[in-house]
Amino acid sequence: MFEIFQYDFMINALIASILASVAFGIVGSYVVVKRIVFISGGISHTAYGGIGLGFLLGFNPIYGALLFSIIAALFISYMRKQTKQYEDTLIGIMWAFGMALGVIFINLSPGYAPNLMSYLFGNILTIPTSDIYLMLFLDITIVLMVFFFFNQFQAITFDEEFAYTIGLPVDLLYTVLLLMTALTTVLLIKLVGIILVIALLSIPAAIGIKYVSSLKHLMIVSVLLGIVFNVVGLLFSYYLNLASGATIIMISIIGYFISALYSKMRA
Amino acid sequence: MENKNLPAIEINNLSFSFQDQLVLDNINLTIRNKEFIGIIGPNGGGKTTLLKILLGLLKPNKGEVKIFGKSPAKNLKYLGYVPQYSNFDKSYPISVHDVVLMGMLGRTGFGTPLKKENPKVAEVLEKVELTPIINKQIGELSGGQLQRVLIARALISNPNILLLDEPTASIDSKSGKSFYDLLQSLNDDMTIVLVSHDIGAISRFVKKIACLNKTLIYHDSKEISVEMIEATYHCPVDLIAHGVPHRVLDESEHSH
Numbered sequence: 001m002f003e004i005f006q007y008d009f010m011i012n013a014l015i016a017s018i019l020a021s022v023a024f025g026i027v028g029s030y031v032v033v034k035r036i037v038f039i040s041g042g043i044s045h046t047a048y049g050g051i052g053l054g055f056l057l058g059f060n061p062i063y064g065a066l067l068f069s070i071i072a073a074l075f076i077s078y079m080r081k082q083t084k085q086y087e088d089t090l091i092g093i094m095w096a097f098g099m100a101l102g103v104i105f106i107n108l109s110p111g112y113a114p115n116l117m118s119y120l121f122g123n124i125l126t127i128p129t130s131d132i133y134l135m136l137f138l139d140i141t142i143v144l145m146v147f148f149f150f151n152q153f154q155a156i157t158f159d160e161e162f163a164y165t166i167g168l169p170v171d172l173l174y175t176v177l178l179l180m181t182a183l184t185t186v187l188l189i190k191l192v193g194i195i196l197v198i199a200l201l202s203i204p205a206a207i208g209i210k211y212v213s214s215l216k217h218l219m220i221v222s223v224l225l226g227i228v229f230n231v232v233g234l235l236f237s238y239y240l241n242l243a244s245g246a247t248i249i250m251i252s253i254i255g256y257f258i259s260a261l262y263s264k265m266r267a
Numbered sequence: 268m269e270n271k272n273l274p275a276i277e278i279n280n281l282s283f284s285f286q287d288q289l290v291l292d293n294i295n296l297t298i299r300n301k302e303f304i305g306i307i308g309p310n311g312g313g314k315t316t317l318l319k320i321l322l323g324l325l326k327p328n329k330g331e332v333k334i335f336g337k338s339p340a341k342n343l344k345y346l347g348y349v350p351q352y353s354n355f356d357k358s359y360p361i362s363v364h365d366v367v368l369m370g371m372l373g374r375t376g377f378g379t380p381l382k383k384e385n386p387k388v389a390e391v392l393e394k395v396e397l398t399p400i401i402n403k404q405i406g407e408l409s410g411g412q413l414q415r416v417l418i419a420r421a422l423i424s425n426p427n428i429l430l431l432d433e434p435t436a437s438i439d440s441k442s443g444k445s446f447y448d449l450l451q452s453l454n455d456d457m458t459i460v461l462v463s464h465d466i467g468a469i470s471r472f473v474k475k476i477a478c479l480n481k482t483l484i485y486h487d488s489k490e491i492s493v494e495m496i497e498a499t500y501h502c503p504v505d506l507i508a509h510g511v512p513h514r515v516l517d518e519s520e521h522s523h
Contacts, residue, residue, distance in 0.1 A: 033359050155369050158359055165322045165348040166373030166424065212360050213404050 010238070012132060013124040017230030017248075019135040020187045023142050024201050025223030027184040029215060030177055032205035034157040037198055039076055042091040043178065044185040044197040046072035046098030051119050051189075052105025061119065062131060065189055068098060069182035077175040122193030122245025124234065131190060138183045145180060146219075153177060154215055191230070192245035203252040204229065207259045229255060273336045275300045275345075275428050275458040276321060281330035283316055290316050294330070294483045300427070303454045305473035306462045312480035314462035315351075318432055321460070322348055334428065343373070347426030347457075351433045352414045357406040363416050364388055364401050370423035391419040395449060411446070418449075428458040433465075447472045 005011060031040050050068030054061030072094060079090055106116065118126060146153065155163040156173045163170050181201075188197045208221035233248030240247075276298040283291040290313045298304055308314050319325040320332055323339030334342040347370075367388045392398050395415040405413060414434060421429060434446075450459060450472060462479075463469045470476065477485035 033356075035356075151369070151372055154361070154365075155372050158361060158366070158369065159350065159355075161319075161322075161324055161350060162348055162369070162420070163372075164324055165343060165346060166370065167343050168373060209358060209360060214360050214362060214365065218360050 009125050009127075010234075012127050012129060013234055013244070014231065015132055016124060016127045016135060017191060017234060018227055019132065019139050020191050021204075021223050021226030021230055022139050023135075023184045023187050025204055025221075025226045026142055026146055026219045027180050028201040028205040028226075029208070029218045029222050030153060030157055031181060032202055032209060033215065033218070034177070036178075036181070037202045038088065039091060039178070040181050040185065040201055041198045042076065042095045043069050043072045043182050044189070044194050045095045047182075047186060047189065048102035048119070048194050049098040049105065050102075051194075052102035052109075055109045056105040060130075062134065062186065062190070065186045066183070069185055070179060072098065073178035073182040074175065077171070077178050080174070081171060118193070119189060120193045120195050121243060122189065122191050122196060122248075124191050124244040124248075127190050135187050138187055142180050142183065145176065149173070149176075150216070192248055196245050196249045199249045199252060200226070200229075203256050207256055210259065210263050225255065273300075274298060274333075275302065275335060276460065277333040277336075278321075279331050279333075281317075281320065281327050281332060283313070283320060283325065283327050283329075285316070289481065291320075291327075291483075292481050294479075296477065296483055296485055298458060298460060301454065301458055303450070303459045303472075303474040304461070304477060305469040305475070306460065306477045306479050306483075307466045307469060308462075308464065308479035310464050312464075314464070314479055315432055317479065318348075318430055318460075318462055321430060322346060344424070345427040347421030347424065347429045349414070349417045349421050349429065349431040349434060352410060352417055353433075355405070355413065357408075357413075359405065361405055362401075363392070363397065363403050363405065363408070366405060366416055367391060367419045367423055370420040373424065387423050388419075391422045394422060394453075395419045414446075415449075418453075422453075426457060428460065429453060431459070431461040433463050434461060 005014075031037055047065040047069040050064030050066065051061040052064070053068070054064030075094065076087075076091060080087060117123075152163075152168060152173055155166075155168060156170050156177070160170055160174075163173075184201065185197050188200055192200050204222035204225035205218060207225060208218045212218045212221055229252040230248055233251040234244060236242065236251065237244040237247035274297045276296070278294050278296040281291060281294040282289065294317065306314055306317070316325065320327055321334070321339060323343060332339055334345055336342075339346070368385055371385065371387065389398065389401070392401055395418050397412065397415050397419065400408065400412065405416065408416065418429075418431075450461075453459065454474075459473075461469060461473060475485075475487065477483055
């Protein structure tokens with residue numbers, strides 16, 4: 001059964017799925033308790049425009065995705081201060097704009113049309129070692145941010161108005177939280193693809209929240225669940241010859257239903 | 268305290284509009300230090316908006332607010348805010364201890380982690396008589412308990428003014444000091460401003476009453492007259508004398 005580890009791409013895939021689990025377990029916990037899953041979806045889908053731009057101009061599409069998702073995060077946090085009224089509509093528009101732009105950029109790219117499917121639905125088996133280093137760097141950034149500002153982020157996700165009244169820089173913290181979401185989203189694109197990112201960001205934390213008593217524990221549980229879903233999904237996809245991203249999501253969703261069933265029976 | 272002779276809160280010619288709709292119209296109110304005032308009015312009458320302006324969360328379109336002589340943003344440290352407990356997401360994984368500790372975040376330098384066991388948390392929880400539930404999850408608390416937790420969170424930063432939004436909706440005083448007694452004892456050290464739509468419930472506790480429904484009516488006393496109530500609620504109310512002059516009954520019959 002361990003013959004799969006003879007392949008470098010499998011080793012890379014395993015390392016990548018563990019690294020990504022760290023980031024999305026931590027950020028996903030904030031996303032779930034703050035209820036900004038839809039905003040995360042907007043950020044990740046906008047990143048597709050950057051992927052198209054990468055293909056068009058001939059640089060690593062992951063940097064394009066990084067650029068576009070950061071712009072999307074800044075745009076959303078700027079918009080939030082202006083008016084709360086149409087926030088969801090504007091996020092929806094931005095979401096579609098990024099996707100459309102990506103498709104057009106790829107249409108305009110000369111020569112061979114790259115395999116879009118791997119960005120939309122992920123293909124963990126094609127992750128190059130350079131992307132692993134990028135993931136490691138982004139992981140360290142997120143872990144350090146949360147290590148130093150855990151209480152501040154907890155305060156703004158628990159009670160934003162109170163956080164203002166004790167003088168916390170709420171807008172800045174919220175922007176940083178969205179930027180971390182953007183970074184995490186980009187990390188996850190290679191793993192499960194743009195379309196499935198929201199599921200992997202939210203499912204581990206959505207399961208964990210029923211069993212934990214603190215945000216810290218939620219993060220730890222989400223990271224561990226993420227690793228389990230990724231590794232199990234990866235093994236299934238290898239042995240059954242299925243797409244890795246979709247298999248990982250299916251395993252996560254099965255996990256979610258088992259947990260929901262368990263809490264129902266316990267109640 | 269910078270100057271005890273300054274009014275705790277001073278509101279001058281304050282107006283506020285939300286999407287072209289006038290919510291607060293030329294409000295004037297001076298609240299002295301150590302006052303205990305209840306602001307009553309129907310839902311949608313601008314009570315929460317007024318609180319948010321006092322806290323600097325909203326900026327007035329016209330007029331000004333002063334907290335001990337300065338803008339709310341400059342004197343946030345004097346304010347303790349107790350939001351409506353019913354708005355809370357009780358599935359958030361956080362303990363009573365950690366919610367209360369949150370009140371001290373503004374005092375630590377930015378990015379300084381809080382110490383895990385803080386003696387101040389135990390101190391304020393004792394004040395609101397919640398010491399036994401310090402490690403409970405907020406999801407396990409009753410409405411009244413959560414409300415006291417939020418009061419403790421506001422108290423931990425030693426505010427001079429306590430602002431409470433609709434605090435009386437559920438008060439369980441099966442054991443220990445009643446909610447009324449708790450606020451009374453807090454009033455020895457600080458100014459208390461409480462907003463509520465529930466006239467009957469708050470008229471028992473507060474020392475002064477103002478009526479707010481877009482405009483504010485206040486006579487610097489506890490008197491609420493038929494005229495005040497009718498002007499505020501736009502409907503007739505039954506008033507009877509019962510210990511307190513002009514206590515209002517049965518406002519629930521008048522739905523708005």
